[in-house]
């Protein structure tokens with residue numbers, strides 16, 4: 001009976017899976033193709049496309065770098081922009097900002113908006129979402145990735161995937177897998193327990209493949225268990241395809257292919273962007289018998305499935321209008337306004353009151369645009385509202401704004417030259433004096449600082465969490481002349497707040513928040529929108545408190561005989577074979593808040609944390625196992641005057657477990673809007689499968705029977721309700 005049921009389910013999935021609608025047609029096409037035509041599909045044609053078959057009327061596949069805006073048009077074989085005007089796109093809030101909304105529905109809108117803009121540009125597949133677990137606070141791509149938790153990351157990736165693919169655009173989940181650091185990413189080998197790999201690092205991908213039916217996956221640069229991801233039979237063939245039933249394409253990261261036979265047999269479908277390994281060398285390998293023709297045919301089938309599931313945009317229809325359009329800009333605003341996290345609000349300094357007549361806005365990030373920078377993912381944005389512009393619009397006619405830059409980023413040394421630090425330091429003194437003067441004259445100060453896109457960047461990790469450019473000193477100096485100080489952190493990753501937190505009355509995290517970021521920030525600061533974002537990662541007190549640093553397993557050193565090179569992002573052929581480094585994930589499953597709560601390490605601000613202007617309270621918890629789900633319900637009261645949104649969170653502990661467990665783990669969450677002065681019933685349905693753990697002896701998932709304690713509340717440490725249930 002159970003077997004029958006399973007069969008029926010998979011038949012239904014086949015009937016409805018858009019990737020499987022043309023199987024017999026595809027068989028016919030493959031039969032009619034020459035080996036050269038087949039292999040021609042299996043590598044980059046241009047920097048961002050792979051070939052179709054012109055003779056058969058099969059269009060190329062056009063890829064577009066996301067994940068947070070459609071990247072500009074580039075020359076066919078270089079990274080040089082074409083300098084067009086129509087390719088100006090909407091800059092959407094970056095990954096950690098999207099994750100701070102804790103909303104699969106918002107992620108759906110985000111994916112949809114990205115899809116609409118991608119299609120305007122003639123693209124078939126967005127290279128995103130980027131969704132590796134934020135393992136270390138200093139990770140160069142933390143801002144681009146989603147969260148430190150697999151369920152949160154997975155739900156957001158499902159939303160993004162469905163939103164894009166329901167709108168005729170494929171996604172490409174990246175980077176599969178365990179690309180959790182940028183240092184040495186081109187050759188580092190990840191040693192991780194099977195359990196941590198499954199429960200923490202692979203789960204978000206599994207969710208997006210199984211529940212989102214993602215059409216594409218990008219193999220990561222690094223190695224896992226001694227094998228390059230792009231030729232990793234375990235990850236690509238056994239887990240992704242056989243176990244999860246993935247039917248789409250696996251493409252390499254740019255320059256991340258390392259062999260012909262290994263990659264072909266190991267599961268890679270498309271080498272990007274060139275044809276070093278999967279061009280003539282692949283043809284030769286088939287002819288010599290090293291790669292069977294069935295392997296090639298299977299890859300061509302995967303490509304044709306994706307090609308047929310997505311309607312090609314005719315070349316003469318692409319790039320006719322400007323990519324960024326009002327409807328998508330509105331979505332960028334929605335995401336941004338729900339992502340902003342209020343960490344501290346002493347004396348209810350926020351929202352900005354009516355009595356405030358003069359505001360000093362201080363800080364380089366008040367006017368800095370964040371759409372581009374660092375090395376990789378960047379958006380040629382049509383526009384970007386800065387925090388200062390947002391505040392000027394929102395406060396027009398209500399308060400006077402005085403702006404002082406306060407500090408400026410430290411100049412970087414150019415090759416063969418030292419940076420002129422003396423001049424920079426002299427200028428810093430003047431800027432500081434101007435800022436203090438502005439603060440003294442104002443009723444309130446809004447300091448807008450944090451990182452920028454040079455500090456948080458692809459290709460390298462930060463060496464520490466310090467707030468750069470002496471901002472702490474400046475913030476403290478400002479606070480002494482005007483204690484009515486709000487600090488806004490524009491950053492995509494954790495920063496050290498030990499000095500900032502006590503110096504400032506109100507503290508806000510506002511991310512790299514997209515084209516509409518300045519409007520969203522102003523609306524939160526002025527109270528038009530009650531803040532509802534929640535931290536998607538733990539903000540540690542000290543870097544050494546976070547697991548990989550506490551255990552001394554990050555940063556690692558490249559082994560003797562090799563140098564820690566920066567991957568050359570222009571000529572991506574310089575991964576030298578002799579370079580070696582191991583990343584030991586010794587913390588196992590205790591990643592992020594799982595470490596902090598289990599080891600009783602107090603963070604600066606915990607995972608899931610974020611205040612509201614409205615007083616929310618939780619009551620009346622219930623939990624029951626019903627129809628294969630764990631149903632958790634409770635009441636959520638907004639005792640304030642205005643409607644506001646709150647993200648309610650459910651964590652589950654297994655006190656009698658036979659295996660190591662974190663103190664508790666996030667299993668469900670819901671963004672709820674509650675009218676002022678009302679109480680709402682909330683039910684969060686958690687599929688039983690989410691209570692699973694990986695059994696390392698059986699190499700399989702288990703759901704343990706016994707007691708579960710359900711914790712309900714507003715962050716990973718503020719959990720006022722508990723209820724027990726038998727599993």
Ligand code: BGC
Pocket residue numbers: 065127174253254376569
């Ligand atoms: C990044 C990918 C990106 C690709 C193409 C790589 O360096 O890791 O995320 O999609 O470049 O730009």
